[in-house]
Amino acid sequence: MINLIALCLILFGLFFFIAGSIGILRLPDIHSRLHALTKADNLGLGFLALGLILLSGDIFIAAKLLLAWLLVIASSAASAQLIAQRARRRERDVWKI
Amino acid sequence: MENIAWSAFDVLLIAATLSLAWASLTTEHLRRAVIFFIAFGLLLSLIWLRLKAPDVALAEAAIGAGLTGALLLAAVADHQKPINKKPDQKFSLADFVANTFLNLLFIAFAIVFGAAYTFALNEVNDSRLTDIVFQHLPGTGVTNPVTGVLLDFRAYDTMLELAVLLAAALGVMAIGKTRRDFVKPGDMERGLSQWLIPTLIILSLYLLWAGANAPGGAFQAAALLAAAGVVMRLTGYVDGGLPQGIWLRVLLVSGVGGFLLVSLIMMFAGRIYFDYPESWAGSLILLIESMATISIAATLVVAYLCGQPDTWFGGQQKENKHAD
Amino acid sequence: MNTFLSIALMVLIVSFVLGLIRIFLGPSTEDRMMAIQLTGTTAVAMLLLCSVLLNMPASIDVALVLAVLAAVAALALSRQQQTGTSQDD
Secondary structure, three states: OHHHHHHHHHHHHHHHHHHHHHHHHHOOOHHHHHHHHHHHHHHHHHHHHHHHHHHHOOHHHHHHHHHHHHHHHHHHHHHHHHHHHHHHHHHHHHHOO | OHHHHHHHHHHHHHHHHHHHHHHHHHOOEHHHHHHHHHHHHHHHHHHHHHOOOHHHHHHHHHHHHHHHHHHHHHHHHHOOOOEOOOOOOOOOHHHHHHHHHHHHHHHHHHHHHHHHHHHHHOOOOOOHHHHHHHHHHHHHOOOOHHHHHHHHHOHHHHHHHHHHHHHHHHHHHHHOOOOOOOOOOOHHHHHHHHHHHHHHHHHHHHHHHHOOOOOOOHHHHHHHHHHHHHHHHHOOOOOOOOOOOHHHHHHHHHHHHHHHHHHHHHHHOOOOOOOOOHHHHHHHHHHHHHHHHHHHHHHHHHHHHOOOOOOOOOOOOOOOOOOO | OHHHHHHHHHHHHHHHHHHHHHHHHOOOHHHHHHHHHHHHHHHHHHHHHHHHHOOOOHHHHHHHHHHHHHHHHHHHHHHOOOOOOOOOO
16 A cells, blocks of 8 residues: 555656656746746646655654755755856846947 | 667766867867866766766865866956967868867867767776775774775875975966956855855865765865855955965975874874774864865865065065966 | 566657757757757656666666756856857857
């Protein structure tokens, strides 16, 4: 039973990962691609980590998996902001004469 | 079905790695090349993990993906022209022949690399060296065989590696010119550094402690600590967390110094100089690893900061008229 | 279960290769930086899967290190001084 739930969670995670990657390829602009990156990919990782927590069976490994997901979320959020700021600066400079 | 999935995984992994390597070598825009190199480092650490070498995977992730990327970017930023091509270049036969030859060489290398990877995956059961290592491991006080080899069986080799790093740090301090300032840090960078630097320090201490019984060790921990120093430099602390004056020199020397101290004490106690007594072996290894971590981290941050440090007792160096 | 997990691993590396296309194409530096973030997150996912599949709990440590260093790399890429022209690449 647990295996079935874990399987469903991992399938959701994979779906969001593929959606994020396709979004990065097909969306027109850097700012919209950033949305695909941070929202879809981190959600996919979350579902994947939850599924693996159910499969792992050891409390310490489950805690480490959770920590990995939280670290990825925090660093993704900050990196997306930094990248967007850099893109903003570059776009502003193009108009500077 | 499972084997097909694994084979597809391996093929895609190797193809992606080789294409990133080729792209990073042949592109003319240096900043782009560094970005390809960072992704290449990510893939390489995955390859190491697939070949069942988690210690090397940790080291590659910490040093290759993060720290070397930052170092190379700083070097590219100092470069005057980040594009490595002359503007109007007529077609030249010598260039064309050389390019073709190098591309063919790369293809040959790719084939050899693929063959070596396949061979390493289905490894031959020739484990005589592994058996010898595991046979002697209980006497070293650690259960991670990599740490045992690095810090007990081949400790002399590791000490000389640390001496090489010290020489590199001295070289950087002797000729490096002061780096220009980075873009002013804003609120985002401050917020990021507030949780990133403590996380890096804690992870580094964890890897150092876990190196005795699980994959980890001094080099990986030092790379994470150096990353913390780089983050400090990038968010406005000009020294990168390093002390100045005499304490900087003490930090840089403490790796080789720790090794020498322990080995000389062994020698004066009547043993051969890297022969740890069994009951103390674990603690001695941890002591040497801690000093090595601090020293390697200091070396890496000095290499990133790259300027002439203050003299031994504070105060600026005299202007180096022969630089540039 | 193992079969399903290895198929999941293959799907993840396909997603990784799709991100690589953006690294090769992306017209500006920010596109490439963002693709590095994508590949980093995908690599973390692959490592977490490998920890269960290959029974190597050390993979989670590698995943932790990669997660944190992705932030460091993004910081380094975004903080460097703009040299020369403001045009990228």
